[in-house]
Amino acid sequence: MGACGSVMQDEALKEQARIHRQIEKSLEKKKSALLEQSVLLIGPGESGKSTVLKQIRAMCGGYTKHELEEKKLLILRNLWTFSDMLLEYVIKNYLDMNETDKKKYKVMIEELKFCVMSGGHMGDELAETVKVFWLCAPIQEAYEKRNTYHLTESAGYFFENIDRIKMPDFQPTNQDIVRIRVPTTGVVTADVILKNIKLSVIDCGGQRQERRKWYHYFDDVHAVLFVAAISEYDQKLVEDESVNRMDEALNLYHIVFNGKYFTKAACILFLNKIDLFREKVKSVSIKKFHPGFEGANTAEDGAKYFRRKFRDGMHPDFKKRLYCHETCAISDQVQIIINTVIDTVVQENLKDTGMI
Numbered sequence: 001m002g003a004c005g006s007v008m009q010d011e012a013l014k015e016q017a018r019i020h021r022q023i024e025k026s027l028e029k030k031k032s033a034l035l036e037q038s039v040l041l042i043g044p045g046e047s048g049k050s051t052v053l054k055q056i057r058a059m060c061g062g063y064t065k066h067e068l069e070e071k072k073l074l075i076l077r078n079l080w081t082f083s084d085m086l087l088e089y090v091i092k093n094y095l096d097m098n099e100t101d102k103k104k105y106k107v108m109i110e111e112l113k114f115c116v117m118s119g120g121h122m123g124d125e126l127a128e129t130v131k132v133f134w135l136c137a138p139i140q141e142a143y144e145k146r147n148t149y150h151l152t153e154s155a156g157y158f159f160e161n162i163d164r165i166k167m168p169d170f171q172p173t174n175q176d177i178v179r180i181r182v183p184t185t186g187v188v189t190a191d192v193i194l195k196n197i198k199l200s201v202i203d204c205g206g207q208r209q210e211r212r213k214w215y216h217y218f219d220d221v222h223a224v225l226f227v228a229a230i231s232e233y234d235q236k237l238v239e240d241e242s243v244n245r246m247d248e249a250l251n252l253y254h255i256v257f258n259g260k261y262f263t264k265a266a267c268i269l270f271l272n273k274i275d276l277f278r279e280k281v282k283s284v285s286i287k288k289f290h291p292g293f294e295g296a297n298t299a300e301d302g303a304k305y306f307r308r309k310f311r312d313g314m315h316p317d318f319k320k321r322l323y324c325h326e327t328c329a330i331s332d333q334v335q336i337i338i339n340t341v342i343d344t345v346v347q348e349n350l351k352d353t354g355m356i
């Protein structure tokens with residue numbers, strides 16, 4: 001080939017490279033415009049939706065100083081309400097506590113309330129009383145029965161950490177924050193940047209009176225994450241004492257995934273509180289509360305059974321699109337699963353738009 005031919009080939013190659021760069025650039029542009037993803041968190045009350053959101057916040061750098069101060073107060077508020085619930089159970093059920101102690105602990109609860117109201121800290125004297133209260137036999141007995149009157153699992157964690165919480169310079173850790181219990185009312189939206197994605201997480205209140213607000217978000221989200229607490233198979237709803245929490249979760253799930261809504265969104269199911277489930281199956285029969293269960297009373301057989309129950313009643317279009325994970329939302333390990341979920345959501349949406 002002569003000099004002229006080789007110059008022409010160089011030019012052609014340069015042009016090809018330029019076009020390639022242009023395509024890459026426009027693809028990148030399209031992709032980054034796409035990488036605004038929204039995830040809707042739904043499921044029954046107390047299943048762990050807000051805890052998942054807290055883990056996402058932790059993955060994005062955590063909290064401001066002001067937010068940490070707010071969390072500190074929420075921890076004190078939790079200690080106040082948990083103490084109140086425990087003492088009320090003791091009194092209502094005539095557990096063995098003398099009148100002097102009852103009076104002393106009523107004063108303690110008032111002092112905790114005052115701490116919350118005045119934004120202060122506990123101090124040594126109050127903290128010591130709370131410790132004695134927590135360790136006394138009738139309160140321990142009331143804690144054992146916690147599932148019967150909706151005392152949240154996290155109560156024990158905060159009482160056991162009083163020595164740290166009482167300090168004036170106490171800084172809540174991520175583990176403290178994920179244990180806080182505040183029922184969500186309405187809808188809380190958090191916009192975060194995670195893995196180069198603008199993620200809008202919509203956290204809905206899960207109790208019955210909150211659910212009508214969910215519907216407004218059904219059309220527009222890229223993914224829906226349904227959180228069900230697998231450990232609650234023996235518990236009753238806070239809103240209706242005649243309904244089993246697992247039955248409520250299954251009903252709700254099948255209403256949501258009936259084929260009408262979320263026709264394009266990625267569908268994810270978290271069978272959450274797997275840590276509590278593993279402990280509970282050692283002493284609480286699954287069959288007693290779910291007569292259809294025929295397996296051994298183990299975490300493995302139980303989880304397989306409930307996983308199938310969620311899948312079985314689902315509209316066929318959704319079955320093949322469902323991603324199911326067993327999770328413990330209070331463990332930082334869940335952040336690995338959240339990462340996988342986000343990758344899945346992005347992949348699904350890029351596939352839908354023909355980008356990959």
Ligand SMILES: Nc1nc2c(ncn2[C@@H]2O[C@H](COP(=O)(O)OP(=O)(O)OP(=O)(O)O)[C@@H](O)[C@H]2O)c(=O)[nH]1
Binds near residue numbers: 046274
């Ligand atoms: N042990 C354990 N506790 C959990 C887990 N996930 C959440 N929790 C605790 O369960 C309680 C309820 O969690 P939330 O995240 O507030 O529940 P929610 O689904 O947002 O509840 P609503 O806002 O009422 O709908 C909190 O005290 C959490 O610390 C888990 O996997 N294991």
Ligand SMILES: [Mg+2]
Binds near residue numbers: 205206
């Ligand atoms: Mg919530």
